Each structure stands twice: as structure tokens, then as C-alpha cells.
Amino acid sequence: MKSLAELKAIKEKMKDKVVLREGSAQIRIVVGMATCGIAAGARPVLNALVEAVNEGGLSDKATVTQTGCIGLCQYEPIVEVFEADKEKVTYVKMDAEKAKRVVEEHIKGGKIVSEYTIGASK
Amino acid sequence: MKELSLNILDIAENSVKAGATLTEISVLEENDTITLVIKDNGSGMTDEVLKSVTNPFYTTRTTRKVGMGLPLLKLEAEMTGGSLTVESRHISDYPNNHGTVVTAVFYKNHIDCTPIGDVVSSMTTLIQGHPDIDFLFLHKMENKKVLLDTRELRNALEGVPLNTYEVIKWIEEFLNEQYII
Numbered sequence: 001m002k003s004l005a006e007l008k009a010i011k012e013k014m015k016d017k018v019v020l021r022e023g024s025a026q027i028r029i030v031v032g033m034a035t036c037g038i039a040a041g042a043r044p045v046l047n048a049l050v051e052a053v054n055e056g057g058l059s060d061k062a063t064v065t066q067t068g069c070i071g072l073c074q075y076e077p078i079v080e081v082f083e084a085d086k087e088k089v090t091y092v093k094m095d096a097e098k099a100k101r102v103v104e105e106h107i108k109g110g111k112i113v114s115e116y117t118i119g120a121s122k
Numbered sequence: 123m124k125e126l127s128l129n130i131l132d133i134a135e136n137s138v139k140a141g142a143t144l145t146e147i148s149v150l151e152e153n154d155t156i157t158l159v160i161k162d163n164g165s166g167m168t169d170e171v172l173k174s175v176t177n178p179f180y181t182t183r184t185t186r187k188v189g190m191g192l193p194l195l196k197l198e199a200e201m202t203g204g205s206l207t208v209e210s211r212h213i214s215d216y217p218n219n220h221g222t223v224v225t226a227v228f229y230k231n232h233i234d235c236t237p238i239g240d241v242v243s244s245m246t247t248l249i250q251g252h253p254d255i256d257f258l259f260l261h262k263m264e265n266k267k268v269l270l271d272t273r274e275l276r277n278a279l280e281g282v283p284l285n286t287y288e289v290i291k292w293i294e295e296f297l298n299e300q301y302i303i
Contacts, residue, residue, distance in 0.1 A: 001299065002292060002295055002296040002299055004274065004275070004278045006292060007275060007278040007279055007289065007292060008278055010279070010282065010286070010288045010289055010292065011278065011279050011280055011281075011282045013288070014282045014286060014288070015282075033131075033135065033247075033251065034132075034135070034189070035132050035189055035190045035191045035194065036190075038123070038128050038131055038132050039123055039124075039128065039132075039194075043128065043131060043243055043244065043247050044243075046247055046250070046251075047243060047246070047247065050250060050287065050290070054287040059287065064250075065251070066247075066250070066251035068135075068139075069189075
């Protein structure tokens with residue numbers, strides 16, 4: 001059984017760690033989570049991104065956040081990657097598998113997965 | 123929407139945008155109905171806005187954020203013979219007691235009834251995106267109930283954010299366990 005004591009243990013573990021606040025990481029991954037995004041399948045995309053970033057040990061480098069309607073509903077689920085001094089990258093029609101690949105190749109490897117970008121989709 | 127849990131995620135976002143500090147989400151299964159209640163202490167809506175929230179073609183700029191979420195939920199509920207009601211108290215008229223309650227009733231034996239789906243995933247998604255506000259989740263079934271109150275977790279965590287990955291994983295397992303038992 002899960003207990004609150006386990007949460008206390010997590011708290012103790014995190015105490016000494018500098019907790020990254022939203023936006024303080026080098027890379028910001030943003031998922032559109034309005035009605036259009038949710039209906040198109042944004043929830044599993046978000047969860048896959050959160051898992052891949054954390055399991056891949058990239059949580060110091062990138063944060064995953066949610067936003068409202070990005071304004072391109074027909075391309076949902078949409079994932080935007082913001083990195084300081086670089087142009088924003090917009091990935092469209094995403095799913096959980098594509099999200100994992102973006103984390104592996106783009107976030108970890110630094111190479112944009114161009115076939116998933118809005119430029120390739122048009 | 124393919125799952126009611128996705129409607130929950132979508133409608134709860136309205137509460138977040140309305141500045142709620144506590145959003146109560148209940149899924150109540152009794153006899154042949156599923157009643158979904160999303161209650162918040164956000165800013166509420168004026169009577170004028172309230173009248174048009176379920177009209178998808180009501181698109182003046184000031185209220186366009188209301189959008190398709192509620193009309194969709196209304197359609198899905200009515201397709202099963204159920205209903206949607208929205209009650210709201212705007213902060214200007216009720217400075218100490220404002221907020222919105224959305225209630226949707228579904229008849230689960232109707233062929234058009236959307237499955238409840240992965241509610242656990244919707245709850246973890248909400249908490250991941252909004253770690254600074256509280257959610258009270260209750261799913262009451264015939265012979266069991268699943269409960270989560272982020273205020274309790276927040277107390278235990280003493281400042282560690284609720285969207286810390288380990289905490290999100292803990293919440294996921296905590297809820298899944300209650301469904302299995």
C-alpha cells in the first residue's frame with residue numbers, strides 16, 4: 001500500500017536537490033492542452049514527454065509544461081520546443097512514440113526531428 | 123472525446139483558468155447513471171456568460187476561452203439521455219462564495235455512452251500542469267471508492283512541488299492501487 005510516509009521519504013530525498021522551477025531549465029517543452037489538443041491525443045504525448053525527460057536523466061536540462069490552444073487546431077497534438085538563442089521548433093500531429101523520439105534525438109542529441117515539424121507537414 | 127476522463131481534464135482546465143485554488147472532481151456511479159461533477163472556487167461567471175457557455179457558436183472575444191469544451195460535454199451527456207447543468211456565482215456578486223459547478227449525467231447502458239477511460243492519467247496530467255493548486259478527486263463505484271486530496275500530499279511534501287516526477291509517479295500508483303483493491 002502506498003502511504004504518506006513514502007511521500008515524506010521523497011521529500012527528504014529532494015530536500016538537498018535544487019528544484020528547477022518552471023522556465024528555469026535550458027529547454028522548455030510545451031504541449032497544447034486545450035480542448036482541441038486533448039481531443040486529438042495530447043494527454044499520452046504529455047505523459048510520454050514527462051517520462052522520457054525524467055527517465056532519461058534530462059530533468060536538469062528540460063522542463064515539460066502545458067499550455068492552452070496554440071491556434072493550429074488541425075495540427076494537434078502540438079509540441080513546441082523553446083531553447084535560448086534558438087528558433088522555436090513546432091512539432092505537429094504528435095503521438096507518444098514520436099514524443100519519445102523527439103526527447104531522444106532533439107532534447108538529448110540536439111538534432112531536430114525535421115520530419116515531425118510543421119514545415120515538413122505543410 | 124473518446125473518454126469521459128478526457129472531458130474531465132478539459133473541463134477542469136476551465137476551473138484552473140478561472141483562478142480556482144481548489145477544484146473538486148467527482149465521478150459517481152450509481153445504478154444506471156454516471157454523474158460527473160466538477161466544482162471549483164474560481165471567479166465564477168456572470169449570468170450573461172453562463173447563459174451562453176453551452177452554445178459553441180457564442181464566440182465574442184471576451185468569452186471565447188469557453189469554447190467547445192462544455193458544448194461537447196453537453197452533447198455527449200444528452201446523447202445518452204442525460205443532461206448537463208452549469209451553476210455559477212460570479213465574484214462580483216459573491217465576493218466570499220464564488221465558483222462554478224458543472225454537473226453532467228450519463229446513462230451508462232445507452233449505446234452512445236462514452237467510456238470513463240483513464241481517469242488516473244487525467245488526474246496526474248492536471249497535477250503535473252498545475253502543481254500549485256489543489257484537487258480533490260473522488261470516484262465512487264458500487265462497491266469501492268477512490269480518493270485523492272492533493273492538500274494532504276502538499277502537507278506531507280513540505281514545499282517539494284507536486285509535479286516532481288517521483289511524486290507524480292507516486293500519485294499514479296496510489297490511485298491505481300485503490301482501483302485494484
